[in-house]
Amino acid sequence: MVTLPFFKPININTMTWDYFKKRLSHVLLNGDNDLKFRNISYLPRWAVVAIDSFIVILSFLISYLLVENLSVSFYPSLTILQQGFVVCLVQFSFFFVFSTYAGLIRHSTTVDILKIALAAISAALALMMISYGYHLLFDKKLFLVPFLAIFATITFGLMLLFRVVVKSVYQLFTNLNTKEKKRVLLLGVNDDTISVGEAMTISRNQDFDLAGFVSFTKSHSKIKILGKPIFKYSSDLYENLQPYDIDGIVIVGNTISNKQKNNIVDECLNYSIQIYNAPVIKEWNDSESVQGNIKEIQIEDLLERNPIVLDDSLINEYLNNRIILVTGGAGSIGSEIVRQVSQFNPKKLIVLDQAESPLHELELELRSMFTDVAFEFVLADVGNLKRLTNLFNKEDISVVFHAAAYKHVPLIENNPSEAVFVNIIGTMHLANLSSQFGVDRFVMVSTDKAVNPTNVMGASKRAAEIYVQALQAKESKTCFITTRFGNVLGSNGSVIPHFKKQIAAGGPVTVTHQDIIRYFMTIPEACQLVLQAGTMGQGGEVFVFDMGKPVRIMDLAEKMIKLSGFVPYEQIDIKVIGLRPGEKLFEELLNDKAKTLQTHHKKIMRAKDQVLCMEEVNNFIIDIAAAAEQQNNTLVVKRLKELIPEFLSQNSIYEELDKDVKIRT
Missing domain, CATH: 3.40.50.720 (NAD(P)-binding Rossmann-like Domain)
Known part of the structure; x- marks a missing residue:
């Protein structure tokens, strides 16, 4: 047995090279010792200069000895010490002229090597010119040309060798723990x-x-x-x-x-x-x-999404130097709309949300990211008409992006009255004020769940769509534009972050149905299309986005588990828990040609919807709002079904209402 100061006792016969590398790596790079090579980020500049000084002096001595052995006499004008001083001074001057110390030695490239070569050659040429200049003036020479050529060659060679050695040693210590x-x-x-x-x-x-x-x-x-x-x-x-x-x-x-x-x-x-x-x-x-x-x-990287091409000039035309209001601005969609609008130099950007902490965090982020944008952060509920009226009175708002909404299907299915106050009444307040104060464009963020809704959330968003379309038909000067899209990757409460948390917790991953499918879009591309759709509308249109290919949620769960390094059903289980209240098995296809028309942007289509007169819509909204004020959830849903005859509840306690609801004619 042999004991070394920094190794544990081991048997020499079992000390393989791999074991040696591993132990040496631990000691030099991670161990409790004085060397700790991993802490040496680079050689200090003074150390490089000192080493190069030694190399130049050594090169001079080697060159002197070589030339002296050739039986050649040096010119007597300068002593050897004087020649050494002049040669080294000139050489260092050219090192600084060519900035040979500008980079880190361990990252030396061919450019750095070229700089050293040019510095050595330039110094030799300069010394030759000095020698011949002195000869013209005083008929005496200072330096032997062969000596200068040998000195330049040796200087370059030794400095190149020094850098190669430094890079090699650094690489050696970097790769000592390759097995790990x-x-x-x-x-x-x-x-x-x-x-x-x-x-x-x-x-x-x-x-x-x-x-x-x-x-x-x-x-x-x-x-x-x-x-x-x-x-x-x-x-x-x-x-x-x-x-x-x-x-x-x-x-x-x-x-x-x-x-x-x-x-x-x-x-x-x-x-x-x-x-x-x-x-x-x-x-x-x-x-x-x-x-x-x-x-x-990440699983988001594997969804087949093609890049979106935007017409920035058109977007800039209606956002630049305008006062913009974004409701729901602290949410996942609203905050991204704010970030993208900020890039088009608005005169002022008003961010409105009722969630205090997210709004505060967004303010800190935006003020540091967009220092030239004038922001105002408003803590308010879109259902508060007086608060909104004061805001529109105070600001000359040109564009409204309305992203404030309750969106979680099961939660809204159990709280229909709250969906009425925010999704319907809140939209009505904003739309009326936009029309009253002459807002140029009102862009509402809706959802694909508003198409043939099967839940209260989708129905409430469809009711909001119906209202702004009717308001547009009433000859409003404001251009009301509705945008619909489906599930957004990474948004609050969406399936992918939910699966990630379940996998991190060791499972199981819960899927509501074996065959359920969904369409997905990233937050940035959804918001890009919202901004682009805002350039297209003449008023009253509903724009739907091409969401790409549908994804089977069971396949999504299995792939996410594999990407996390686990085996589905063995290390991380997947459980089918049944459809949630109001949840669809298959979402509607947004690009159904029978219901949509193409636009000049291949990812944006215009849906054909029936427009009701404002008087009729108002009567329905009054009845729905009255039921919500009474907290009569069943009556709220019943009134919604009367306004939206295609609203047929699925997997919900409100399915009974579909049997005897009075259908609008």
Whole structure:
């Protein structure tokens, strides 16, 4: 047995190289010792200058000895010490001229090497000019040309060697704990992936070890990039990778389509290979490390969504230098509308919400992000007519984005009266005030659940749509525009964050029905389309958004569990709990050509809806509001069904009302 100061007692015969590396890594990088190499972020500038000074002096001495052994006599004009002083001074002057100390040695590139070469050559040429200038004036030379050439060569060689050694030593200590890192492949062979690969190989304190690249074009069996092999993407790729102990694959930027990405993810999950996303280098967050920019792929990244092309000039035309009001501005949809509107230089942006804490947090965020925008944050309930009237009296509002609403289906099914006060009465107050005060555009955020509603929430939003359409038909100068879309990824209470919490808690993941499907859209793209739809309307239109392909929620749950590194039904169970009150099994298709018309934007369509006269709508709203004031939930739903004959309750206590409700004619 042998005991070393920083190793535990071990048997020399069992000390393999891998074990040695692991223990050395622990001691030097993580152990309780005085070295702690991982804390050395870079060589101090003074240390580099000192080492380079030593190299220049050493180069002078070596050059002097070489030339002296050639039986060549130095010019007697200057002593050797004087020559050494002048040569070193000139050489250092050119080091600073070419900024050879501008970068970190461990990140030296060919550009840095070129700077050193230019500095060495320039110094030699300058010394030659000084020598010949002195010769013209005093008929004496100062330096031997062969000596200057040898000095420049040796100086460049030693400085290059110094930088190579520093990079190699740093890389050695960085890679000592390679076995503890995730061995990953970069998908694709192009400038973007190679740049990410370089960042992975030179960065410290990161969790990834670059194992190679995957090429979609052809095999590069005889070529290596950054010293790493290139694998050909094929059907048997994953079997071929097994001997290499690959932990993950990194997809850089938008190099592949969503369809390809989904196929690759499915294959990788079958072989227990993790998938990561990384933006291209120019989009990296400078405040984060390599692992901060390379993140595990999320289910949101796998939904087949095509990028949205907006006409910013039209959006800018009705938002720039205008006073804008966003209701429900602290919510997931409203806050994103606020962020996007802020980019179009509004004269003033009024953010209204009844939720105090979210509104305060949003204020702190926006004032730091958009320092040039004049914000006003209003704590108010859209059901408070007096509060809203005071606001419209005070401000010359040009555009209203109405996103305030109660939206959770089961909760609203049990509290219909509250949906009336916010979703219907609140919309009515805002629409009336917008018309009264000459607001240019009123853009209401609605939902696909308003189409053939099966629950109170959808019916209340449909009633709000009916009211603003009737108000438009009454020859209002305000342009009333309604936008409909479905489930929004990441919004408060949506299914994906809910599943993530359940998986993090160890399951089970709960799905309401085996065959339930939903359409999904990201918050930014939904809000982009809301802004774009605001440019299209002439008044009274209902715009619906193309939500893409529907997603089976059971498939979504299974894939999310796999992406989290677990096995569905074994490590994380999935339970079917039954449809919630008012919940549909299949959402309506928003792009049904029989009910919609195309617009000039391929993702936005115009729905054809029957418009009622304002007098008739007012009578219904009065009856609905009266029932809500009485807190008579059954009567509220009954009156809603009279206004909206297509409202047929599903999985709800109000299904009985569909048998004898008086249908509007």
